[in-house]
Amino acid sequence: MMLSIENLSFQYPSRSVLRDIKFSIKPGECLAILGINGAGKSTLLKCINRILKPQHGAVYVDKKDARKLSGTDLAKKIGYVSQTSRASRQTVFDTIMLGRKPYIKWDITDKDLEIVHQIIQMLNLEKFSLRYIDELSGGELQKVVIARALAQEPKVLLLDEPTSNLDLKNQLEVVRLVRKIVKEKNMAAVVTMHDLNLALRFADKFLLMKDSEIFAIGGMEVMNPQNIKSVYSVSVKVRTCDNLPVVIPV
Amino acid sequence: MKLNGKKAEAGERFQTISSYKKYTGRKLFVIFILIFLVLLMAIISINAGSAKLSLYEVVQAIFAKGDEISQIVIWEIRLPRIMAGIIVGIGLAVAGAVMQNNLRNPLASPSTLGISNAAAFGANVAIVLLGAGTVQSQAADAVFINNPYIVAISAFIASMGATAVVLLLARIRRFSPESIVLAGVALGSLFTAGTTLIQYFAEDVQIAAAIFWTFGDLGRVSWQEVIILAGVIGCAFIYFLYRRWDYNALDGGEETAKSLGVNVERVRLEGMVIASLITAVSVSFLGMIGFIGLIAPHIMRRIIGGDHRFLIPASAFMGALILLFSDTLARTMISPVVLPVGAITSFLGAPMFLYLLIRGNKRR
Numbered sequence: 001m002m003l004s005i006e007n008l009s010f011q012y013p014s015r016s017v018l019r020d021i022k023f024s025i026k027p028g029e030c031l032a033i034l035g036i037n038g039a040g041k042s043t044l045l046k047c048i049n050r051i052l053k054p055q056h057g058a059v060y061v062d063k064k065d066a067r068k069l070s071g072t073d074l075a076k077k078i079g080y081v082s083q084t085s086r087a088s089r090q091t092v093f094d095t096i097m098l099g100r101k102p103y104i105k106w107d108i109t110d111k112d113l114e115i116v117h118q119i120i121q122m123l124n125l126e127k128f129s130l131r132y133i134d135e136l137s138g139g140e141l142q143k144v145v146i147a148r149a150l151a152q153e154p155k156v157l158l159l160d161e162p163t164s165n166l167d168l169k170n171q172l173e174v175v176r177l178v179r180k181i182v183k184e185k186n187m188a189a190v191v192t193m194h195d196l197n198l199a200l201r202f203a204d205k206f207l208l209m210k211d212s213e214i215f216a217i218g219g220m221e222v223m224n225p226q227n228i229k230s231v232y233s234v235s236v237k238v239r240t241c242d243n244l245p246v247v248i249p250v
Numbered sequence: 251m252k253l254n255g256k257k258a259e260a261g262e263r264f265q266t267i268s269s270y271k272k273y274t275g276r277k278l279f280v281i282f283i284l285i286f287l288v289l290l291m292a293i294i295s296i297n298a299g300s301a302k303l304s305l306y307e308v309v310q311a312i313f314a315k316g317d318e319i320s321q322i323v324i325w326e327i328r329l330p331r332i333m334a335g336i337i338v339g340i341g342l343a344v345a346g347a348v349m350q351n352n353l354r355n356p357l358a359s360p361s362t363l364g365i366s367n368a369a370a371f372g373a374n375v376a377i378v379l380l381g382a383g384t385v386q387s388q389a390a391d392a393v394f395i396n397n398p399y400i401v402a403i404s405a406f407i408a409s410m411g412a413t414a415v416v417l418l419l420a421r422i423r424r425f426s427p428e429s430i431v432l433a434g435v436a437l438g439s440l441f442t443a444g445t446t447l448i449q450y451f452a453e454d455v456q457i458a459a460a461i462f463w464t465f466g467d468l469g470r471v472s473w474q475e476v477i478i479l480a481g482v483i484g485c486a487f488i489y490f491l492y493r494r495w496d497y498n499a500l501d502g503g504e505e506t507a508k509s510l511g512v513n514v515e516r517v518r519l520e521g522m523v524i525a526s527l528i529t530a531v532s533v534s535f536l537g538m539i540g541f542i543g544l545i546a547p548h549i550m551r552r553i554i555g556g557d558h559r560f561l562i563p564a565s566a567f568m569g570a571l572i573l574l575f576s577d578t579l580a581r582t583m584i585s586p587v588v589l590p591v592g593a594i595t596s597f598l599g600a601p602m603f604l605y606l607l608i609r610g611n612k613r614r
Contacts, residue, residue, distance in 0.1 A: 046505070049508075049509055050508075051505050051508045051509060070511070071508070071511035071512065071513055072511035073511075074511065075509065075510050075511035076511075078509070079509070080505070080506070080509035082503060082505040082506055082509075084503075085502070085503070085506070086501070086502055086503040086506070088501040088502060088556055089501075089551060089555050089556035090498065090501060090502075090555065090556050090557060091273070091555065091557075093266075093270050093273075094498070094555075094557050095502070098495075098498055098499055098502065098510060099510070101495050101498075101499055101510045101511065101512070102510060102511045104495055113267050113270070114267075117266050117267050120266060121266075126266055129266055129269070129270065130269060130270065130273055132555065145502075145506075148502075149509075152510070
């Protein structure tokens, strides 16, 4: 198992956000976390890489207990892209280089430069490499922050709504790119999403969250009209179009 | 075909990395130019002053030759002053650069935590309540602070006290930038109110001494203070450089920084304490010197970007350059009267800053 979550619970002083979450994913798997706003999807991601410290439960990354790893060591195993990325006055190259932060002792090495360059090439960002990121479009910026997470050479990639601010073309591009890289490098990805159809294209496994708990988890079979109706309170039909499953609200 | 593809790929790699190296090389070049300009300014500054010394006399005096008076002028008056200008300029500028990053606030400066107000309050307490200030009827210096050490120590205690209170308050809110800025503003106005009350009940000669103290003046230092300033600011500068990658990570937002393994609360707490220490020492010895901590980092951010590997040293030397230039102007403009350097830094800095702001927006 690449990532195992065991009995994880998190609460703010006034209310509980995650209750008894447990699941695991294998190398090369993409997991989509689905659920309505406020179901606890983002909190779950933040608990996995300890941006928030869960009160109960454990996270094992690559068979190591995340609680026992230092911040830097955990950053070598988990790459994270938050829901909103702040565009600062840094170049694309420097931003991706930040992903090497967990490895940098005093200054960057030739190896760091090489890795950043490879990622720039893989994501077709050569044209932008010396542009400031506050001058990029939303789609370009999203690719750059994903590139930064990849520069960490992580085992697990956590992406919090990576497609929510993107147009159709960029949505598909980002999702395909992440899937391709996860398969190629045998990593694991956990991605929160709102677009069910995009999730169907992207993920091998689906986790439906409702009221701070796991409602259902599994392959294509959990994406049935009954489950979706229970989670989103919306009636849908699931059809197949050109061999792709499609969810249509009715 | 395949071979060609490989060749092109290798060429491309060479291009991306080499153009990045060229790009960082340009930033280094800017830093070297700034160092050169600071040295040039120091040479101009050591030749300027009310005691008209020729270049030859200056050079002789530096090597402890020539007549005694010019040696005293150079070694006891001009050199400590120039050193203080360079060191404090560096200190205030790097403190500003770090505060702006740590507090995610472009308006943050070394005085954001209310430190300058607290220092002024401490100085007022010393001058008015502890009787450190009197008036001496001499032609050159009408107002005279008869015990500068008590004033400096009192100002330092007050400013570090203010820092401690702000950070203790902010700790409750896990050092969120907003809470630090707001606590600083509140505490600053509290100290200003305290100063007003003290001055209201003070004699007018004491008020004169107190107000005179607040005008920043590099002429107050001797070698002893220069050494203390150099020690504190030197250590702080090295610490800030050590943290440069953490600051770059913080630029991407708090959650991103945490996901890269940065201990955000700790980095922010240490940054605040050290920046405050720089400010407290500088203000206590020299009085208020405004604006450098704000403009030097912003000017350099516009010129070389926000990468703290280069921004911290570049801001440092820009700060030194502005302060040294301002002080030289303050000493020579209507010599032998020395104008308050704090006013000059703002007079020079504000238009320069506005120019860069407007030009920067046009380019976009």
